Amino acid sequence: MKRLIPTLKGDKVELELLMLVRTILAGCKEIAFRVSQGALGDVLGSTLDENIQGEQQKKLDVIANQLLKSMLLSDENVRSIASEEEDSVVPGAADGRFIVAFDPLDGSSNIDINGQIGTIFTVFAARPELAADDPEQFKQTGRKQLAAGYVLYGPSTMLMLNTGGATRCFTLDRTHGGFLLTNEAVSIPKQTAEFSINMANSRFWFEPTTKYIAELLQGEVGPRNKRFNMRWNAAMVGDIHRVLSRGGIFLYPKDNRDADKPAKLRLLYEAMPMAMLIEGAGGSAYAESSAILDIEPDSLHQRVPVIMGSADEVAHAVSFY
Structure with missing residues (x-):
């Protein structure tokens, strides 16, 4: 099995982007642990608040958002972040090279029934001519994404990641704590039933x-x-x-x-x-x-x-x- 780091280096992805992806995954591993604890970790149920979408927030929504937000804002390469749970852009390092958008916890209705949930993220190059808190930073087409992926919290924790070539699948090795490559080129059949x-x-x-x-x-x-x-x-x-x-x-x-x-x-x-x-x-x-x-x-x-x-x-x- 290959680990995440050599795989990304093999694709000649710059080191800063690699480290940013690792920051995101560190947050996702913590979320995976909280999910696995369920009722033992006091993460089930709803809060009394609604997010910007007008949707009632689950406890785990808030926890996941805060975890990723804190970790990303501590990364000197992150200029701005945008979250489904935040009203507006949250500024990071003034000279950061990347901007990150994420849905901290997709599938919130499944939390309390132990169903499938996950984290979705995307990374773009920051626009240096714009301020870190300017929402125009995120007005870029999807073709300009530098990396995109999700982490699925299921019976196993899995990462789907694309950095510009093939989509690859990784599985979290709970013994050693790293994501290992388990499918180096995911392929969707053209036809389906x-x-x-x-x-x-x-x-x-x-x-x-x-x-x-x-x-x-x-x-x-x-x-x-x-x-x-x-x-x-x-x-x-x-x-x-x-x-x-x-x-x-x-x-x-x-x-x-x-x-x-x-x-x-x-x-x-x-x-x-x-x-x-x-x-x-x-x-x-x-x-x-x-x-x-x-x-x-x-x-x-x-x-x-x-x-x-x-x-x-x-x-x-x-x-x-």
């Missing part, structure tokens, strides 16, 4: 989504002439990990539940980093008709519809839009 979507929202979908999912549900007697199975984890990290592991398509489309929030997932904290991982594994990632990695954020907490996974199936789904 598995889809992931929240069917509870079906009455709110717009026509293209309704038609596409109806086609899948017809199975062998429909136009696709094959049976499709549905899987849903209620945590993007879990659903995307399954897609990266064995193929599939994941959708979180626009709907008409709330005119002010037609889309659910955040571009910067969720869609962009996941799109980099998916494309690095040979898949496709779209916000309906636009490639996610080509979208430049217009705000820190911008939301977008998401369709990503096996390339042929994504192309077919996108054709409905």
Whole structure:
């Protein structure tokens, strides 16, 4: 097994970026320990507060955000950070070379049932002409990501990481405390018979989504002439990990539940980093008709519809839009 450091050096990733990724992973290892303790660690349940998204915060949301925030702000190479749990940009070192955005704990509804949850992160080069607290720092397309990944806290703690080439998978060795390379080139099959979507929202979908999912549900007697199975984890990290592991398509489309929030997932904290991982594994990632990695954020907490996974199936789904 290869450790994380030689693997990144082999890709000629600069040392500063390597050390920044290690800082993020140090925070994730601490979160993994807290998750593993469950009720023994007093991390279950909700707080009385809401985050900037208007969502009630879980105790572990707050803990994970504070851990990553503290560790990143102590890194002299971090100029700015943006978190799904923070109202605005948090400045770091004035001359830091990198900016980091993260969702400290994706899948919060799964915390209290011991379900899949994870941390999602992305790293960009800082824009030296802008102040550290300027949100314009983060108005960069996903093609400019230097690194993106997630850590999945499951039966084993796993890291999916992309630094510009192939998407790679690492597993946390709890004996020695390091992430070891377990798949050096993740590959998503182009075709699939598995889809992931929240069917509870079906009455709110717009026509293209309704038609596409109806086609899948017809199975062998429909136009696709094959049976499709549905899987849903209620945590993007879990659903995307399954897609990266064995193929599939994941959708979180626009709907008409709330005119002010037609889309659910955040571009910067969720869609962009996941799109980099998916494309690095040979898949496709779209916000309906636009490639996610080509979208430049217009705000820190911008939301977008998401369709990503096996390339042929994504192309077919996108054709409905």
